[in-house]
Amino acid sequence: MGNQRLIRPILQLLGSLKLGVSLLAVLSAVLIAATIYESRTSTRAAQMLFYQSGWFIALLFALGANVLCAALARYPWKRHQWGFAVTHLGIIVLLMGSIIGLLFGLEGTLSLLEGGAPESSIKLDHEVLLIRSRATGDAIEVPLDVERRPVSAGERRRLRARGLPVGIELLAVHPHTRSELVVSEGGTNRNAAVRFTLRSPMGEGSQPFEVSDWLVELDPERQGLALGPARFRIERVSAPEELARRLQPPPAAAPAGKGTLSIAFDGQDYALPVEQHLGRPYQSPDGKVRILIKDYYADFRMNTQTREPTSVSDEPDNPAVLFELTSGEGRCVGFSFARFPDMSIYKNESMAENAVRAVYRFEPIEGAGSRAGRAHTLTFLIGPEDQLHFVSRAPPSAHKAGPAKPGDAIDLGWPIPATATVDAMIPRPRIESRIVPASVEPGARFASPAVALGLRQEGESVETLVRWGEPATVQIGPATYDLRYGSAERPLGFSVSLKSFSAPRYEGTEMPASFESEVRVENHRNGEAIERKVWMNHPLTYQGYRISQASYQEGAEGGPDRSILQVARDPGWPLKAAGSILIVLGIGLMFLQKTGRPKTQAGPAAASGLAMSDPGGR
Amino acid sequence: MKLHMVLAGALGLAAMSASAVDLRPLESVAIQEGGRKKPLATYARETLQKLAGRSTWRADDGRRIEAMEWIARLMWGGESWEEARLIRCGYIPLKQRLGLPASQRWFAFAELSGNAELRKIVDDLAAQRETKLRADWSKLETEASALFDKLGLFQEIAHGHTLRLIPPPGDADGAWLTAAEAEAAHPAHAEAIRSAWKAIGDAWKSGSDAELAGTASRFRELCRSLSPGAYPTDRELGRELTYQRVHPFRLAWMAYLAAFILMAPAARGAGWRGGMYWAALGLFVAGLALQTYGFALRSLIAGRAPVTNMYEVMLFTAFGASLLALVFELLHRSRYFVMAASAVSVLALVLADNLPAVLNPSIQPLVPVLRSNYWLTVHVLTITLGYAAFLLAMGLGHIVIGYYVWRPAARQRIEELTGFNYRTMQIGLFFLVAGTILGGVWANDSWGRFWGWDPKETWALIAILLYLVVLHGRHTGWMGDFALNAASILSFQSIIMAAYGVNFVLGKGLHSYGFGAGGELAVAFYVLAELLLVAVATVRFRSSRVASGSSTRPGAPAAGAGPD
Structure with missing residues (x-):
């Protein structure tokens, strides 16, 4: 009281x-x-x-x-x-x-591919560093917490690596990184690399401009480079006659044409000049295959209103063709794009998937970037004995060509005054890449973030960059560690796989009326398996977890869909x-x-x- | 706003269309559009609404063209529409940017389609679609994109050949066909379809009512015979046409307006008030009945509870306020409930009726997450009833503030009404809390979490907290009669924010299916007017208190009367 x-x-x-x-x-x-x-x-x-x-x-x-x-x-x-x-x-x-x-409680997501492998752990929405010692097999997960507490410049934040003999410091978080090429002598493969410097007194905003970079013969990403309106390429020319031909100016007023559609089908290749075959069916000599180029789009766009393809101009900025292949096996209708060879769209009727391969080549277009057809180009040609030549072109008909020697400044003869210098030419280079921080380009769709880490053990120390989702290995003295930077993951104790996904539409529209995942849940301990449908407002509850439909990504034309499920456990x-x-x-x-x-x-x-x-x- | 025009339209006095032919038989031909099947009349209205921002079109010669006549001319008129000033662009900064005359409100397709600046804005938006979300668009960009969409819509329908009037063979849910597509899909009937369609046009041109009626019905029956399972029944088509023609929500506000006009003198206590009171109450009940009828039709047409967009929420809030007022009226016979409810309901219904660009009255399919009749009914209806009670409280607050300004001596009336207002807010709080919690339970099912500080959730909580401050503040002695009524007006602004502002002003968060644009100026004007009203009344209230030498807060409970 x-x-x-x-x-x-x-x-x-x-x-x-x-x-x-x-x-x-x-x-x-x-x-x-x-x-x-x-x-x-x-x-x-x-x-x-x-x-x-x-x-x-x-x-x-x-x-x-x-x-x-x-x-x-x-x-x-x-x-x-x-x-x-x-x-x-x-x-x-x-x-x-x-x-x-x-x-x-626990809250995470499962991202499942239709027909894909079962997933047995969920991704949480916070970032961690995973460290595994090769010697002992011990692995730990260190939360980074950088969104709440950003790493300031010069800070060396100690991360707690409990149970491992290594000291780890977080030095920086880079929102974007790129891999930089390190090219040196001493390789074994014939794979010419040329480093050149481009100089112009009139760059953007009339400022003097200078840039250097490597072109590598066999690296698809480095065979061609684009800088503003200019394109740079490296090519090997094996035959001396071909080299001589390439160094000549092109025949005057080459017809623009509409490019060539090459189709591989049933072990045969067909190359059809589009100009010639547009609207006129092609019959193969054996009479088995009929190809019709139904339409040509100089500057292809999908009209979002009508969902129909159109050409927004007559300039061949994004050439595409619509073709139809008919054979005894069936029919295949498809789009092929000169600029995006991987993006071809096929619609097969009673034909095996991938039975038809189409490549549409449109000559003036080289590499990526817009208005390539009218670009200024500088091409390095590697001759049969590794001799180096250049060919420089600019609209309307400028042409210069000749041998190029390291150290020479080549006047490119472009309307915008510019010179190129070959800094180095390595016929058999050793190529390594190094990850370096980069600035995120405005409008870029993807960034490649990385954490900069300092590791220390027994007096030795190493600094390294670990990219999001890319496993990295670090050696300090005798010890080796596997590092991974990514989302934290938690095991579920059971696995979930997506048998099928569907997004039925409202009648006559593209508006989804529902997203529905047919999932299979398997319990590892007792081997029990259940199959259920999970859709909006109808979650599945399993072993205290609530599995609900969150979103989805529809696969391209007939490809498997991806369903994203939210998985949560809330004891409260x-x-x-x-x-x-x-x-x-x-x-x-x-x-x-x-x-x-x-x-x-x-x-x-x-x-x-x-x-x-x-x-x-x- | 041109009030006389609104009233004329509302009272059905608008001149009948000058069209020579009675197009009503054609209205019940079904069309598939926007994810559902509907009568052609609905399609005509909605499409004209989308393009011109209104359901009738004033031709360049000043003649008023009804939606159905417009559609008939599109289909059979053979005229070119590119020069007709049909497409509305009302946003002045956009017109300035596009180099269009700012005073002109409707533009021809030909005037807009070649506009390089418009093209550029839209192209830029398309180029940035990965990085710049719709929510981050500026007002100008949003309007430009909407205008561009209208151009696309115009192009699609300008020749009348793209109407999907013919069901596909077999499949009940498949995409319907245009006349051209039907030729291939129904080879056996291609000729019959073509001639039946042409016959309607001939009848329309010949000007014969009987012929049009006959040909329209023949066409409809032909289409129905192609896929009897997919074609809407006459009953379904008729129900939607009735909904459009009767327009029960318009009749409802007229009934409420009449009730309000009659109730005002009745409330003042004139000698003949008995009859007036019953007449007013009768009209009020009639308004409620009309609204109920409207909701019933709409629910049957849409197949779901009528609380899925701003338009419906607005109507339902008015309905809820009136319903609560009727219950209170029957309990207390105070007259003021009906007065307040009819006033706010008229306001809400007139707004809903006349702002189609902001409050879209068309019935549209729902995003998947909302497709749960159970939760829609349980969560949204409950929340909306909360809004309704607060709307009623806001109306009552105005009446009491009116008393303070004009008849401060009527202490007893003021105290009585303040009590009612407190009680109404309590009910509002009950529904809002219950609805918000139910929303959490729903979110737990569909999003996997109970509460996540989503802006819509947070604003519901803010409204709850503010009303809690008002209701608890009553017991601390901080909130006297005047303050309570003023607070019922001020706190209502948080309801406006929760219902409208989150979707239209803040534009972030998971409730994105409700996002929209428009009306910001009108709402800002309303909010400012309310703030000003309360400020003026407060000044008057304070000066009158000083003048009367009173030092106690009138009507406040004695100090220390909090929960002990």
């Missing part, structure tokens, strides 16, 4: 209504600010600055404490206080459920549900209690509203 006398005043103070109202007002103001901040920046930023910050959680705690104390301070509750007490306790139960969920859920019910019940009670109660007994909770002036009560 003495305790009571001590505790009650404290409860009354902490649970005071004025404190409560003030906290409510402060919380609303904070939340308003948070939503405005979120609309100006991003959801992630608002989560960091507000909802997940310590002070915000403290504010919620303070409110929870106030609600609890307010209820306890009035114990034992009189009849008319039951509504109030139930509501307040409901809030507490709900908050407790949230805390349990936050501490012991029963408390959340109970708290919710209590709150609603409590408010309902409060409302019911106040009707028809005589004014004289008007307890404080009802000292307002109808009790004061209920005309029906009189």
Whole structure:
């Protein structure tokens, strides 16, 4: 009882209504600010600055404490206080459920390919570094937490590598990296590499301009380079006659033509000049194959309104053809693009997949980039004895060609004055790549982030860059470590695979009416397997995990779809549900209690509203 | 706004279309568009609405053309529409950017299609679509994109050949066919379809009502015979046509307006008020009945609860406010509930009726996550009832503030109404809390988490917190009668933010299926007007208190009357 006398005043103070109202007002103001901040920046930023910050959680705690104390301070509750007490306790139960969920819950995603291998772990949305010692096999996962606490310049943040003898420091997080070529003498393969420097007194904004880079004969990514309107290429020419021909200016006014469509089918190759065969069917000599080039698009675009292909101009900026191949086996209709050879689209009827391969070549187009057909080009030709020549062209008909020797400055004869110098030419180079930080180009679709790490063990130290999702290996003295930077993963104890995915559409439209995944769940321990359909608003619950349909990526033309499922385990859920019910019940009670109660007994909770002036009560 | 025009339209006084032929038989030909099958009349209205921003079109010669006549001319008129000023562009900065006259509101396709600047804006948006999300577009970009979409829509329909009027053979859910596609799909009936279609056009040109009726019905029956399972029944088509023709929500606001006009003198307590009161109550109930009828039709047409977009939420909020008011009225016979509810309902319904660009009245398919009738009903209806109660409270707040300004001496009336207002807000809180929690339970099912500080969730919570401040503040002695009523108006702004602002102003978060644009200026104007009203009333209230030398807060409960 003495305790009571001590505790009650404290409860009354902490649970005071004025404190409560003030906290409510402060919380609303904070939340308003948070939503405005979120609309100006991003959801992630608002989560960091507000909802997940310590002070915000403290504010919620303070409110929870106030609600609890307010209820306890009035114990034992009189009849008319039951509504109030139930509501307040409901809030507490709900908050407790949230805390349990936050501490012991798990939330991640499963990305499953239709018909793909089963996945048995989920990806969480925070970044970690995985380290595995080759010697002992010990592996640990270190949370990086860089979104909440960015690494400042010059900082060396120690990461806790518990159980491993290596000291690890996080030095920087690079939002984007590229691999840089390191070319040196001493390789074995014949694979000429040329380093050149391009200089122009008039670059962008009339500033002098200088750039150097490597061209590598056999590296698909380095055979051609694009710099603004200019294109650079390296090519080997094996025959001396061919070399001589290439060094000559092209025949005047070469017909633009419409390129050539090459089709490989049934072991035969067919090369059809488009100009000649457009709209006129081609019949193979044996009469078995008929090819019709149905349409030609100089500058192909998909009209998003009509979903029909069109050509937006007559300039061959994105040439494409629509062809139809008919044979005894069936029919195949397809699009082929000169600029995107990998993007060909086929629609097969009763024909094996990949039965038809089409490549559309459009001569003026070389490499990637726009308006290539009218580009300034500098081509290095490697002759049969590794002799180096250059061919420089520019619209409308500029042409220069000749031998190129390291150190010579070649005047390219372009309308924009420019010279190129060959810095080095290595016929048999050794090529290595090194990852270096790079700036993210505006509008780039993909970035390749990396963490810079410093590792130290027994007096030796190594610094390295580890790219997102790419396994890396580091050697320090005698020890070897495998490193991986990526999303944290958690094993589920069972595996999930996607048997099929479908997104039925609303009649006559492309609007999905539903996303539905047919999944198979296998339990490793007892070998039990179930197959269920998971779709929007219809999750699957398995071993405490709730597996729900989140989103999907539809595969290209007939390819397998990818379904993204959200997987969550929330041990706080029963408390959340109970708290919710209590709150609603409590408010309902409060409302019911106040009707028809005589004014004289008007307890404080009802000292307002109808009790004061209920005309029906009189 | 040209009020007389609105009223004339509303009262059905608009001149009948000058078309010589009665096109009504043609209205019940079915078409598949936008993911569902509908009568041609609905398609005509919606399409004209999309292009011209209104359901009738004023031709260049000043003649008013009804949607059906417009469609008939598209299909059989043989005229060129490229020069017709049909496409609405109302956003002045965009017109300036495109070099168009700012005062002109409708433009011809020919005027817009060659506009290089428009092309450039749209091309830039397309080029950046990987990095710049729709939510990050500027107002100008959004409007430009919408205008470009209209051009595409115009192109698609300009010759009337792209209407999907013919069901495919067999498959009940397949894409319907245009006349040209039908030739290949129904080789046996190609000739019959072509001639039946042409016959309607001939009848229309000949000007014979009977012939048009006969040919239209023959065409419909021919199409139906091609795929009887897929073709909507006469009953379904008729239901939607009735919905369009009767327009119950328009009739409802007229009934509410009449109820309000009659209730105002009745409330003041004139001697003949008895009759007036019952008449007003009768009209009010009629308004509710009309709204119920409208919702029933709409639900049957759409096959779901009518709470899936801003338009429907607006209508349902008005409905809820009126329903609650009727219950209170029957309990307390106060008259003020009906007065407040009819006023706010008229406001909400008139807005919903006249802002088709912002509040889209067409019935559209739902995004997959909303396709759960159970949760739609349970969560959205509950939330919307919360909005409704707060809307009613806001109306009551205005009445009490009116009393404070004009009849501050009516203490008893003020206290009584304040009590009602408190009670109404309590009900609102009950529904809003229940609805928000139910939303959490739904989110747990569809998104896998109960609560995630999504802006829509957060604003629902903000509204809850603000009303909690009001209701708890009553017991701290911080919130007197005047303050409570002023707060019922001010807190309602958080409901506007939760319902409208999150989707239309903030535009972030998971509830993106509800995002839209437009109406910001009107809403900002409303919010400012309310703030100004409360400020002026507060100044008046304070000065009157000082003048009367009162030092206590009138109507506030005695100090220390909080929960003990």
